[in-house]
Amino acid sequence: MLARKYLWTVLLCGLSCLTSAGVAAERPLIMVDQFGYLPDSSKVAVLADPQKGFNATRAYTPGSQLEVRRVVDNGVVYTGNPTVWNGGATDAKSGDKAWWFDFSQLQTTGDYYIYDPETTGRSYPFTIGGHVYDAVLKAAMRAFFYQRVNADKLPPYADDRYADAASHGYAEQDFDARAMNPANPAVSDPATSRDLSGGWYDAGDFNKYVNYADGAIHDLLYAYQENSRAWGDDYAIPESGNGIPDVLDELKWELDWLLRMQNTDGSLLHKVTSIDWDDVSPPSTDLIPRRYAPATASATISGAGAFAHAAKVFGAFPEFSSYSAILEEAAGKAWNWLEAHPQAVPSLYDNAGFVTAGAEDCLYGSLDQTNCGLEQHANQVNAAIHLWVLTGEQRFADYIRQHAETDTTLMARGDLTHNGMAAESQDALLYYAAQPGADAALSGKIRSAYKDALSWRYAWTPFSPLARFKEGKDPYRAYLDEYLWGSNQSKSIAGTSLWNVLQYNVPVPEADVSNAKAGADGYLHYLHGVNPHAMVFLSNMGAAGAEDSVPEMYHMWFADNTQWDNIQTSNGPAPGFLVGGPNQYWSTAKVYIDGVQDSDHNLKSQPAMKRYWSWNNARQQSYEITEPAINYQAAYVRLLSKAVTGAGNADTTPDAFSFTNQVGVALSAAIASNPVTISGINSTSAISISGGEYRINGGEYTSATGTINNGDTVQVRHTSSANFRTAVVSRLTIGGIKRNFKSITVKKDAKPDAFSFSALTHVARSTVFESNTITVSGINAPAAIRITKGEYRINGGNYTNAAGTVNNGDTVQLRRTSSSKANTTVTTILRIGGVSGAFKITTTL
Incomplete structure (x- = not known):
């Protein structure tokens, strides 16, 4: 963090805007994507004049003309006028007035910043280039590697700052997980032992949930299918170099665990978690026993869809033909169980005995027939679609035709959603409509419903992302109707919903194709710094070009007061984790942004978009804002991958390199x-x-x-x-x-090495004597010199008794008149930079 702030201050504003600590005093009010922009993408900086919230005391009105300047020489390459947002109104969600500065015409590759010559305000630096997001995508995918359970995170695959041995392999943990005993969770039956190893830590804790895993799996599989060129085999994970895109190698780690969660009858266990919260760091030191929950219909639905989707994608690789067959068999067994137990849907898992999340697949987390039914029936349509695409079986085609229009939010209500679980079915419907052999009438209805849902009037449906983009509803160009727990996942889903217009040929007017692309760009840029915090919502991304990324987050590995706590005081968390983001419903008392205890900085009183701060404190429920999660991460990776051109083209992005400070x-x-x-x-x-x-x-x-x-x-x-x-x-x-x-x-050093003068004895009385000459050494700055009772001279010059200064390498000599009395000593003291030397003269008898 400090190095990036030095870069910002030294290169862009000089030493005048450094604080005494040598860091930038305040974030800029001209917000840009800190990683940069593709040459042909939309490029709109947001200029903010805060009216409410933690930065309300700052004021900014941009000048009439702004400049884009090269970082290397400050040369102006583009000028333009800012346009005021919404007639100068204050946005309720951000608490800001805003302006937009569109510099999309600039497509020349290079490093730039935006400068306001009238106010001297400026943005963070950014890059325009064809590969500005390549390193970001690798870091974001490598976050999954750091989330691996039961796997060594050691060099050369792990950065040595985050090296840790395999976790959760002790007694009654993942290789020996036991069934939950609700009456006494600490006591288990050895006969129930299961190998449930592998997979990813779900979030900032070390637990594993089937209903959170399937969404992450689907998003990463779509990310590969929708832009396979983006994915290389060089992400520095143990499987790199095997000829398989590393996104699939990483997915296999999670899928192998999911296969272990399946019972012989086809149902899937609901979760495997610790019996208490793992307040332990690093993960390899966690000894808390692990228990698994019973099978549920919701987990079985989730497994059926994930297995089928993965079988389709992995089946395209001859190396994975047998593995694809295993996945296909698992998907079929899960569906067969669901067909045999229709009354089990929806499941209402009561989480008996556990303190960890229930993770039931229910709308808004409400554990009742209606809300759980809405989610689980929609996810069953999702599973049927992937099973039909995989197998072509008529029973799946029939299920889709019978349930798609009644059991999914898109078709039954005509709405899009940015809720993570609910979004799975709307993605699957578009995927279905794009398949050869899909029911033509149903496919037409799906595309038409999707088109309409993008453009509803605000009074009818607030979240209608294409309409809200065209209206300019959000000054930060990434509209959400609500900032829920996990709002950064919602931003990612919203961006992808607009990309889907291009990906799946949604029949919008031709002019709206470019609007959808620009709108999708806006959501990505929001996550990369075009937000009221001027922050990249990814952890520790200075090496990838971010000037200000998340320094601290809720994660038990990277916990408070550990060596991974905060990038300003320690190694900080591993790079690339997407945090949850602003949460307008977080309301814990007495938490203040940056520790400034006044009403402006009270976190719970912030506008929705400003209800964010990077901190890690479970008692203050920071996990509702700063915790990462695999489903957040996968949604972001899917959106980001659209902007990566990939290894199929000329590769001008080098491997990692570094300079030693x-x-x-x-x-x-x-x-x-x-x-x-x-x-x-x-x-x-x-x-x-x-x-x-x-x-x-x-x-x-x-x-x-x-x-x-x-x-x-x-x-x-x-x-x-x-x-x-x-x-x-x-x-x-x-x-x-x-x-x-x-x-x-170097640190200033004006304290010289020790020096001494030879004493003179048996000398004549009342006579002037000179000392030996000493050479000053060991200093790198002028040092004060003064003498007591005598004189000195420097480099053979004139003698003086006045105080002065001396430099490294100077010679110094003293002189003094001996005593007029016999056998008497006179002493002269020379002091240089706090070091003293005595010159003594003693007369004869």
Whole structure:
């Protein structure tokens, strides 16, 4: 975090806007996607004048014209006028007045920032390029690797800052999970032992739930199907390099666990969790026993759909032909159980004996026949669709025709939803309508219903994302009607619902195709910094280019006061986790944003979009705002993957590289980085630098934008600060990947090494004597010099008794008149920077 803030302050506003701590005083009020923009995408910065909430004391009215400037030389590349949002009204959800600055015409690759010449306001820097999100996608997918249960997270696959041995392999844990005994959860029956190993931690705790897993599985499978070119085999997980896209390798880890959750009769166990909350870090130290819940209809529905969808996708790979058959068999067994137990739907699991989440598949979490029935029947349509696509069996086609129009929100009510569980069926319906052999009449109804649901009037249906985008309903260009627990997942789902217009040929007017694309961009940009917090809602993303990402979140591994607590004080959490986001219904008392205890910073009094703060405290229910979850993560990854061009094209995005920071360097000196070798590209890649120079293959240093090839070495150089203990940061960008090289000057040292003067004895009385000469060493700044009872001279100059200064390497000599008395000693004391030396003269008898 500190390095990124140094970058921002040093490169863009100079030392004048640093606080005494050397960090940026306030986030900018000109918000941009901090990772950047694709050249042909919409690019709209949001300018805010806060009226309510934690930043209400700040005021900003933009000038009449704004500029886009290059980071490297501050050159102006685009100018335009901001447009006021909604006639200058204050938005109720954000508490802000706003303006939009559209610079979509700028498509030239490079690093830029937006500057207001009238007010000197500016944005964080950003990149325009074809691969600006590649590293972001890898980080977001690698978050699933860090969530693996029963797996080592060790180098080279894990960053050594987050290395941890396999978790939950102790007695009565995942390889020996026992059935819950509601009367006494601590006592178990060994006869009920099951191997339920594998899978992912569901969220910020270490538990595993079938009904939360299926949505994540579907979203990642769709992400692969909808843009397979985005997915490489180089995500640095243990399976990388096996010729299979790593998104599928990661999915297999979860699917293997899901298969273990299936009973021989086809039903699926509901969940496997600890008997108490795992307040333990790191995960490998957790010894709390684990229990599994009984099978439920909802979990069986979830398993049927996930198995069938995965069998279809994995079946396209010859290496997975047998695995696909296993998944298909599991899906069929689950459906057969549902057909044999129709009265079991909906299930109303009572969570007996557990303290962990019930995780029943019910609308709004209400445990009753109506709300659970709505969710579970809709998810059964989802499962039937994927089983029909996989097998073509008539029984599934019949079920779809009989239930799609009555059991899904889209068809029965004509509405879209951004609720994570409910969105599964609306995605499946579009997927069905795109399949060869789908019922033509039903497919037409699905597309028509989807088109209508995108564009309802606000008075009829507030969440109708295409209409709200065209109306400009949200100043931050990513409208939600409510900011619920997990609102960042809702943003991701909303963005994907607009992308679906392009993906599945929804019959909107031609002009609305571009509106849908721009609207989808808006939701992604919101998550990347175009929000009232000017924050990337992903953890610890400085290495991927974010100037201000989530520093702390609710996760038991990365808990308060651990070495992973906060990126400002420790390693911080692992990169790439999407946090839940603003939650307008969070209402715990006495929590203050940034610890500022006044009414403006009271978290529960914030407008909906500002009811967010990055902190980790279970007693204050921070998990309702800052906790990540696999279903949030997968929804975001699916949206993000649409903007990644993928390995099928020229690959100009290099493998990870880094420069070693240098601490304790000399002042105003030329400081060169370690050389690094560029790998992982198959085409010439752009290279640029801000705040320094670079050279390729040992050539001449330059600050001009250039190109670099695979196998080239690059080295960065800059001039260190003229001040002590001060950082200078250079940012090198290669193919959209940004890396910092930082030097910090030495600490001021004006205390010299010890020195001494030789004593003189048996000398004549009343005579002037000179000392031996000493050389001052061990200082890097001028040091004060003063003398008591005598004189000194520096470098052979004139003698003086006045206080002065001396530099490293100077010579100093003393003189003094001996006593007029026999056998008498006179002492002269020289002090340099707090170190003293005595020159003694003793007369003869």
